[in-house]
Amino acid sequence: MADRMVFEDREQFLEGLRELVRDGVPRERIRVITPFGVPEVEEILPGTRSRVRFFALIGAAGGTVTGLAFTILTALSWPLVIGGKPIVSLPPFIIIAFALTILFGALATFAGFLLLSRLPSLQGIRSEEEHGNAFVILVEDGERR
Amino acid sequence: MAAAEKYAKVDRDVLAAMKRPGRAYLAGLAFAVLLAVMFHLLWAYQVRSGLGVVGKMHPVMWALYITNFVFWVGIAHSGTLISAVLFLFRARYRTSFNRAAEAMTVFALMVAGMFPLIHLGRSWVFYYLLPYPNQRQLWVNFRSPLVWDVFAVGTYFTVSLVFFYVGMIPDFAAAKQHVLGVRKKIYTVLSLGWQGTQKEWRHYNMLYLFLAAFATPLVASVHSVVSWDFAMSIVPGWHTTIFAPYFVAGAIFSGTAMVITLVVPMRKYLSLHEYITDDHFESIAKILLFTSLIVSYAYIVEFGLAWYGENIFERETFRYRLLGDYRYFTWTMLFCNSVVPLTLFARRLRRNTAYLFAISILVNVGMWLERFVIIVTSLSHDYDPYAWGIYKPTFVCLGVDIGSFGLFFALYLLFVKNLPVLSISEIKEHL
């Protein structure tokens, strides 16, 4: 049976949540909706750390590699003598690589967030339900224990 | 007050800003838009007639446009400092400023990004600056600081925009219940269907942390790269290693001043005194003072080394800066940037928002003049004395300059009326 508990106060909400957990309701069936991020929820309902961080790592690494590869390969493809400098001039190329590291990292992280949070969510957009500033705990119908 | 009421009050107060605009607002917006239109018209005139309509000449080939570019990019940095760096430091007072600061960053970068296009002699082939595959098999010169600018400022703009938007996702979700009509639909779409589940918040927190972590080095690196536009040349007065930290400090300095310029009236007209307190302003003022001291140190180092170093080119450049044709600009700059902020050692003045507002204007003037002085005096008196010459701006470059401020303020005023000016969810979190 779906259960829905709405709290106006934060402490009451946390108390209610702890009670649920003590009652033994499996975590997968508990959905929590809050108007802002409440850190205690993570303690009560611990989950795996967000995998967004991998997206960040891969994006950043990809940015570095792309930056260096792009600059070095394009410099080698048409080796023009510029001010007597070496064709593969690493100091300026590192700057480009740095910029791309940040750029790809940020974009990849954002993409990872969207992916992992399943956003944009059509259901969320179309939903007329307004929670306002309430803290809501939803317990979904579970399978037979 | 009960918790629910407190949260509802936050909603009301912040979203009150978005109600129908008053006459003063419309007048201000109209004026800003007028300046922005002038900006575009003058630019179109310049493209049509050729760059000859500006005051640039031989040898001062960079003047007002690059001054404005560096100025606006610099202003953007403070926003990221407040949003990202202070987030990583868990500075509480950040929450009252960070939305306005991020907005300032995004708009400043938008305005800044136009100037590299405006100052091009052949802006219609601006895409040569972008590395794209073409039938000439020609790429761009990655050794040139201007290409670094393209990448650094482009990265900075993208990351700032993402950061700005990400911060507003929960706020759009919260705000959409309080608005009607088209706005409601737009906010709903922009909120991406955000519900506030634990999973969403978990990912969101990590995203925000990483974005802050990515944006933080940008604060140091982007303006360093922009400063290398100058430091990587051999022009006396430009070619010095102090430029990167000097410009970054200067950027934060001018950006903080611009934040004050924007937030003091915003607080007053939107009645946000509860959220943006004098304590907050005192903290911001301390940042202003601190960066002013760094900038003053940089001045001392520059002038000192020019005198001490026996390089006759450097010496002449700095002598010219202080005593030559542009000396009034230099003295005003020194007064506004180094002398006036020293008064912020007094606690009373730090908490006086009217005084802070006045200082912030002076600091912005001083920092704009600093870029102008650096660019024009160094180019004016370069290596070959035959080539020395004096730059005088024309109505076109001045008009574009003033118009850019109009563009910025127009964008900001539009932001104030249409987007939540404070970070609602963060405020509620810290209540």
Add this chain to the structure above:
Amino acid sequence: MKRRDFLWLLGVISGSTVMSACGSPNRSAKFTSYLLPPEEGVVPGEASFRPSTCTECPAGCGVLARLREGRPVKLEGIPGHPVNDGGLCVRGQSSLVRLYHPERLRGPMARDGGKLRPIPWKEAFSRVEGSLKASREKGRKNLFLSGRTTGSLSRIADAACERLGIERLPEYEVYSHTAVKEANALLFGERDVPHYRIEETDFLLTVGADLIETFVTPVAYTRKISSARAGGGFLWYHVEPHMSLTGGNADRRFTVAPGRERLLLSFLLREVMARKTPGGRLPGEILSAFPPATAESVSRGAGIPPESVKEIADRFVAAKRPLLIAGGVSTEQPEGLEVAVAAALIQYAAGAVPERVDFARSENYRNVGTLRDMEELSARMGRGEAGVVFLFRTNPVFSLPPRLAFRENLKKTELSVGMGEFLDETVREADLVLPLSHSLESWGDVEPRRGVVSLLQPVLPPLYDTLSDGDALLRLLGNSDGKGSASGYRDLLAAAWEKRLGEAGKARLLEKGFVEETLPKRPVSLGVRRAADALRSANRTEEIGKPVLFLAPSIRTFDGRGRDLPLLSEIPDPLTTITYGPWISVSEKTAARAGVRDRDGVTVASADWKAVLPVKVQPGLPEGVFVVCRDALPAPPVRTDRRTGGAVDRIEGVGITKTGKKVEVPILSGSFSQQGRGLIPDPVHLDEGRRHQRWTLYPAHEHKEYRWAMAVDLDRCNGCAGCVAACHVENNVPVAGKADHLKGREMSWLRIEPFYEKGEVEFLPMLCQQCDNAPCESVCPVFAAYHNPEGLNVQVYNRCVGTRYCSNNCPYKVRRFNWWQHRWPEPMERMRNPDVQVREVGMMEKCTFCIQRIRAAKDKAKDEGRKVRDGEFTTACAQSCPTGALTFGNMLDKESGVYRLAHSGRAYRVFESLGTEPSVHYLRGRKP
């Protein structure tokens, strides 16, 4: 074939068919290239050269016109020509601008009711004939006035005048060298300017004569001085009352008080008499006009330090082959006759006549008249005695003083006929305007001096409905028919040449452009009586109303005739770097006392004349002396010397008063001092004293076959700016104009930087140094500037987006930006060199060592299967330089001129401590 070649071929075939349909951003609808040659012998894309003669000034230098698709795009001096031997001055290079000037007269005009309206030639000539008859009936005299005319044209003019009963007046030249001619006439019976053999001299003393600017044949003198210096053992001292470009280039320059040159010369004459034996003694009657003096008394009177007076005399006496040349402002003053006579006597006494003062090859000034001749002419016209007055290539309305009332009196003639190329001040006043063709459109010959015949031949058909000089005169005679065709005069010329030079000589003339005849030596004898008589009425040392103003010649406009040419206004005056607009040169002390600075407007006034001019402070100018260029004052207040009838270019009792307003006049130089930076390291550069080992992290450049470099010899460069004009014309460099110059924008790729030190000036030609480690290349974001494998810093125009970072980073500031879309007014777009791209607005441009010439030479060498030889071609600037200061070549060739000069021990590079590794080596200017 390779894919690349196929694509190129495809592109050429398809592109060329579309070519005619294309417009261009310059909106010049006509394309200049041809697919089918327009006439025989013209191959599209290939240049041909035809010899002719420059007519910008009376010197008569030979030019080779470089023709592309049947029109001249560049002028170069003829190597081996007896006058200029390959060099060409700034005026000569700009002669093309005169040819293509949009304001040239396009057809005959007549004045009807106050306005000039076009008429056909037939009507014009019939009017002339009618007026000639009418004035003969009225008892008026028909008069023919021209500038200096030589060769066949002069003979035709004589013949025409004789046949038609026209009185041929003495020729009118502003620089008539009257005093010199008078002195030579009195002493030697030769009323002419002799040919000075500077190449045979070991000590040259010039008194006032502006050898480099305008004196008689400046390019020849410049060249000779340069080669004499190169030979070693040559010294040149210059004495003048003001400051001139010539003075700035002499080995030593002495300032003499105005009008007191003759004190120095009389001292010198006595010294030569006493200590030098050849030449013999001079009669006492003459010597009495030059009383004995001591160095101290000379010094007191003339203002030269006594040790300098002694030094001048000692050197002159000690020299084996000394030469003295007096002229210029020193002979165009009331004491000018004494100066000229003294000079001639010194020449004679020192044995310079006839070895170095050669009357056999005199400079053909005998028919040139004096200012008094013009006074008489004006008076005659005023009295109504003049019938038809022909004004042939002369501009007296501009250059005569207003007291002659020439313009007013011209109206009293029966008919005034203006014959010239432009609607200048004189032609504008004429009743009838007969336009003449440019010398490049005409047949003819010029005899710059006796014994040299220089060819004038048309290199393109006349652009407008004009007649060549000879044809116009023949039409007057009624001999030739057909308008504009050259056949009539040409046949006459051909016959004359054959008669004079023989068949072979004529062929040589047509092929090479000149013939030099051997002439027997012409001994001269000293005629005492006339000289003594003339000198008896000499002025004693009378007071000269100080301060004085000198009307000085201008290297850019000669006597003002170059004012029409925008290129000559665009190129700065070498001493002041002023471009557009007149100025008055004021000495540093006077300026300090009067509290005036550069550009302050002042009212310059003497007793009966005043003008408002901006000030230019001139280092080296003595106190109490002002200088204004001749062309700055239309209708200058020039007096007539009562003895010679010549012009007195010295105005006395002049004062300046501030007007309180600044005048906008472009002064291109930002600083006349080197600021201790050692661009010319003598005095020693403060920073350059320590030469240290250069360490570099960069790989060395690889050069396979060629590495182009240039050597600039500052010892030879005299600042004449001929190279600047050559570069402008060769590379389609646009003329920026006064408004841009006032802002500080110039377009010329090569500039002459004058640097003053204690009143002495040295010139530094600054051009792109083609640095190995070019600071401009690394900052260009789009690879528009890069280093090509032959050592050139190349600018790719169509890639440039115009960020202008390269100019900021260039320490030499040689890069130019196109602030506007420059348009060449029709027909000047035909002057553009098709080998060089015309740049669009927003592009940077700069010198690339005439890469189009490099390409052409390499192509030619490749066709012949060899490498380019040293000296086979050179850049436009090096080609034009009359002194040979610029040497261009391949640094990898150890035998080349540039290699030897760069390793000669005199070489240095500008701003070497910056590490730019320039390819331009400067050879240190020397100081004795």
